[in-house]
Amino acid sequence: MPHSRRFILAGLSAFTLGACQSGGAVSSVPRSASGGMRAVRNTRFDAWVPGAKQRMIARGLNPSTVNRAFRDVGYLPGVVERDRSQTEFVRSFEDYLAIAASDARIAKGRAMLSKHAGLLNRLEAKYSVEKEVIVAVWGVESRYGERRGDVPVMSALATLAFDGRRGRFFENQMVAAIRILARGDVTPARMTGSWAGAMGHTQFIPSSYLAYAVDFRGDGKADIWSDDPTDALASTAAYLSRSGWKRGQRWGAEITGRRPSGRGRVVKPAGGSGPVFEVYHNYSVLARYNNAQKYIIGVGHLSDRLVGRPALRTSFGPDEYGLTLADRKALQRGLTRAGFDTGEADGVLGKKTFAAIEAFQRSRGLRITGTPSKALLSMLR
Template sequence: ARHRGTLSALQDRYGVDAKIICAIWGLESFYGERRGAVPVISATSTLAFDGRRGRFFEQQLIAALRIVQNGDIPASRMTGSWAGAMGHTQFIPTSFLQFAVDYTGDGRRDIWSDDPTDALASAAAYLQRNGWQRGVTWGAESPNGSLQPQPGGPRFATTENFRVIKRYNNSDAYAIGVGHLSDRIGGAGPLRSAFPPDANGLTKADRITLQQRLTARGFDTQGADGVIGSNTETAIRAYQATRGLAVTGTPSQALLQSLR
């Protein structure tokens, strides 16, 4: 609501649905709350030296140096994720050079500041230049859709704009996440079909219960959202160690039962 004017203006200028722009912002940085604090020059230098994706990160390092040279941001303020994704919308340096825009007109393409305007405009420009079709939805849940990310789970009918979202992050799950979040921002309800248990045999409700019970036992998972990340894995390992179990950090139905 606070940024509705900016988002509406971006929709008019670039043709990209304002709700899609907002959803990308949400998925990429929790609406600017988690922009990353790792120095990008250091991160990309380290990853280029590491060698596993050396050529890619050499390209990112050179692009990051060019961004500093162009005057968009001082090196001291150029921060991002451990892999060099930057700002509100988590652009990698090469994408920044190609797609970032100075929407505010201050002479700098500043996707790092507290003001998200340039970052949101850059995301819109990215989608537009990759073929976004004005007035077309991303898709929708459909029992007859051909896209089913997980056997037994929801099916989706998708449009060309779904594939454009995947140019931002080449993942069906990511594009569905952006599309569905944009729908929810617009007032739509939840998906009608439920996702089946995950590879460990746990539903989302099971994972939330697991996190809640670990935390109640003194093994803090830093929240109960049903997402098994590093905090939950650390808590699981600590719990397993105290119980004399194999220390794997992996959730399971047996682990959940042991916490009941």
């Protein structure tokens, strides 16, 4: 998401007009959203709402508009849980990069470059941001629009504002979301997105939408929520352009057996083991979009692969099971061939892979450990 905009990895169910003095309690529990994001009653949250509404009215928002925006707002405990375990901070750099620039994501990105070639060429010409970079942001943010999120934005933002850890930031996002609704840019029912209030194909938080969203289709609205990604991709290009993107310059490069050029600075995301990069001006521009180091390098490396540059040359070495990334991918492919689906063979060991290992061991009469190993890999080859 755009972060400075992305403290955040939304939406708002339909609301109806009501009197401003109707109180702060949730009048109805919003519809269930994906990922277990169901609103629950919370008396402390209900007591917090009237004060939040008054603070927004004090900032110049119309009272009836504020009341409408809060009509179906509810407390989402799942949002708080996700806030404590963001992928950028929980995954190792190796795993994060394996997901962000997986073989499947590279292949889909190349397909999107072909499918939207006309649009992307126009965006590159207008905003001076390479089309591969625009598509890489799209790929990392929402897997090319497949995972835009269907969580009610106002409920997500209100939950995070109430939670208090970054209350002021998320109250500011609530103000911006209400302004978007007041402008009529999107209907309340369509204002959905991630658990942290980021919206559309490239996951703009509300304040970034107000600052950078572009109506590239020319229909009077910057529709980043539509199945058509035109406005979302244009908005991303505009964001990067206005943040200082320099066309023709790389974000960074892996240092492999050579001295740094001295034109940038050296970063070691995996510490002493794994790839080391020299990063340049455009690295800092991507940091304006999302300041997580894993994210920046993930987008940068995916864009490199979409251009046709090679995979990273430096290995991360074996994991705690003695397996390299290539070994883990081979293990996943072997399990899937044997009839035990692991999902995408990206080398990242998650619940699905461990469950497949257990099922395989059970089917062969082996001791059930669910643990990857060299021996298991040999059996599957």
